[in-house]
Amino acid sequence: MTSKNLGRATLAALPFVLALLIDLTLYAAVEDRLPDRLAVHFDAGGTADGYTGSTAYLLYAVLALLALGALWAFIAVSGKLHGRAHRWFTGGGFGVAAFLGYLLVAVLFVNVDAPEGGPADGFPLRHIAVALGAAAVAGALGLLLTRLVPVPEDPRDGDSAVRERITLADGEVASWARGVGAWWAPIAVLVFLAAGVTVGREQSWFVGAPLLLLALVTATFCRPHVTVDRRGLTVSGLLPRPRVRVPLERMEGADSRPVNALAEFGGWGYRIRPERSGVITRSGEAIVISLRNGREFAVTVRDSATGAALLNTLLDRQRAGG
Amino acid sequence: MLFRVDPTSTVPLGDQIAASVRRAVAEGAVAPGERLPAARVLAESLGVNVHTVLRGYQRLREEGLIELRRGRGAAITAGASPQRARLLERVREAVADARDLGMTEDELLALVRGELDA
Numbered sequence: 001m002t003s004k005n006l007g008r009a010t011l012a013a014l015p016f017v018l019a020l021l022i023d024l025t026l027y028a029a030v031e032d033r034l035p036d037r038l039a040v041h042f043d044a045g046g047t048a049d050g051y052t053g054s055t056a057y058l059l060y061a062v063l064a065l066l067a068l069g070a071l072w073a074f075i076a077v078s079g080k081l082h083g084r085a086h087r088w089f090t091g092g093g094f095g096v097a098a099f100l101g102y103l104l105v106a107v108l109f110v111n112v113d114a115p116e117g118g119p120a121d122g123f124p125l126r127h128i129a130v131a132l133g134a135a136a137v138a139g140a141l142g143l144l145l146t147r148l149v150p151v152p153e154d155p156r157d158g159d160s161a162v163r164e165r166i167t168l169a170d171g172e173v174a175s176w177a178r179g180v181g182a183w184w185a186p187i188a189v190l191v192f193l194a195a196g197v198t199v200g201r202e203q204s205w206f207v208g209a210p211l212l213l214l215a216l217v218t219a220t221f222c223r224p225h226v227t228v229d230r231r232g233l234t235v236s237g238l239l240p241r242p243r244v245r246v247p248l249e250r251m252e253g254a255d256s257r258p259v260n261a262l263a264e265f266g267g268w269g270y271r272i273r274p275e276r277s278g279v280i281t282r283s284g285e286a287i288v289i290s291l292r293n294g295r296e297f298a299v300t301v302r303d304s305a306t307g308a309a310l311l312n313t314l315l316d317r318q319r320a321g322g
Numbered sequence: 323m324l325f326r327v328d329p330t331s332t333v334p335l336g337d338q339i340a341a342s343v344r345r346a347v348a349e350g351a352v353a354p355g356e357r358l359p360a361a362r363v364l365a366e367s368l369g370v371n372v373h374t375v376l377r378g379y380q381r382l383r384e385e386g387l388i389e390l391r392r393g394r395g396a397a398i399t400a401g402a403s404p405q406r407a408r409l410l411e412r413v414r415e416a417v418a419d420a421r422d423l424g425m426t427e428d429e430l431l432a433l434v435r436g437e438l439d440a
Contacts, residue, residue: 166324174326175367177359225359229367236363303351306324 005077007149008090012076015094015142016069019101023061026105030112038111039123046122061104068096081263087146094142099135103127163253164309165316175229176310180301182281184268185222189215217242224279226287226301228310233289235279235299244270244279246297248318252290254311256304259286265298287311323352327368335370339378340385347387347398347407358388358396385410 034054041050052060072093075081081089106127168174192215200208220237227234232251236243261283265271271280278286278298286300287307301307325342327335346352358364361379365372379396382388387402387410420430 171330172326172328173368176324179357227367
């Protein structure tokens with residue numbers, strides 16, 4: 001592990017370790033005043049309805065915080081998160097640790113000096129509000145702390161000077177088309193369909209119908225294809241509409257580079273993020289278009305180098321007054 | 323797959339579309355099973371008539387490079403290897419050269435038969 005990675009992993013795991021130390025200290029402080037059986041589960045009104053031994057409770061708390069800390073450290077190092085995504089992830093860890101750490105202690109404290117039957121005044125729900133507040137403060141603090149360690153930068157090459165071109169004769173018309181197979185799309189359709197019908201029949205068609213509509217739209221995009229031509233870049237499904245089109249006029253240039261679905265787009269499908277949007281069916285090579293408004297649009301497709309090169313060629317032609 | 327047509331060329335547009343696919347197969351840019359865009363979509367994209375595209379596709383089907391299935395569109399056949407595409411390309415060149423030389427169909431076929439029997 002490099003020293004940079006060590007720093008990132010330490011910072012990501014830090015809040016969970018801190019929460020653990022604080023919880024253990026407070027546990028030691030009130031240990032003598034705890035009943036053998038702790039009330040650990042409460043109903044919506046705050047009345048105790050679940051109990052566990054105090055040693056078991058301590059064990060669960062330690063394991064939960066350690067596991068989350070390890071998970072956060074692991075993702076911070078190998079999750080391929082860049083720039084802002086990495087900062088928010090680490091900051092979010094501080095929030096989660098504060099929320100969990102606070103609640104674990106709050107449960108202990110309502111049990112202090114309580115009779116065996118559970119605390120008399122139950123679990124005041126204000127604790128939840130306080131826990132959320134603590135999470136927000138800790139999260140903000142975590143975001144500030146991430147400025148101390150070097151955050152992995154986005155591996156992006158946007159140098160328009162070295163962008164590839166395709167040689168076209170004057171007047172020659174070119175079009176590049178490629179299918180984008182998404183093996184999971186038919187499964188998604190079935191899931192939406194089943195969910196729509198079930199919810200519609202059991203609950204309400206007001207919720208079921210939109211799910212069925214989603215299934216229908218996904219179905220037409222089961223085998224989408226990407227087209228690059230004089231009009232720009234188009235992603236279309238089985239039917240002429242709906243489709244996603246980025247006209248040449250909105251483009252600055254195009255590159256072929258690998259994208260990471262989870263880290264850069266937060267998932268799969270038609271993604272819209274603060275800095276970029278795209279049709280993402282997997283991680284891997286993609287046509288990434290730099291738009292004039294400073295955003296990016298990406299489509300994951302094989303042979304993306306040819307598609308990007310044709311886009312740059314068509315952009316040259318348009319700039320030359322075509 | 324990159325399609326390119328030059329409206330100023332003397333080669334019919336349908337043949338130019340077929341040549342694009344043949345070249346893509348020869349270069350290994352497309353693999354068997356790969357789908358071609360629907361004729362309507364490609365026609366709109368290139369700004370040509372849909373029948374022109376269909377003529378090109380028909381030609382590729384006769385050459386055994388693509389199969390046209392009702393409702394499923396056009397797809398590269400399992401037997402469409404780069405070598406096969408290159409062979410087709412050379413046959414076309416041979417025919418064009420023979421025409422330039424003023425040879426008749428029978429004369430060219432006799433030449434090919436002679437080579438096969440050798």
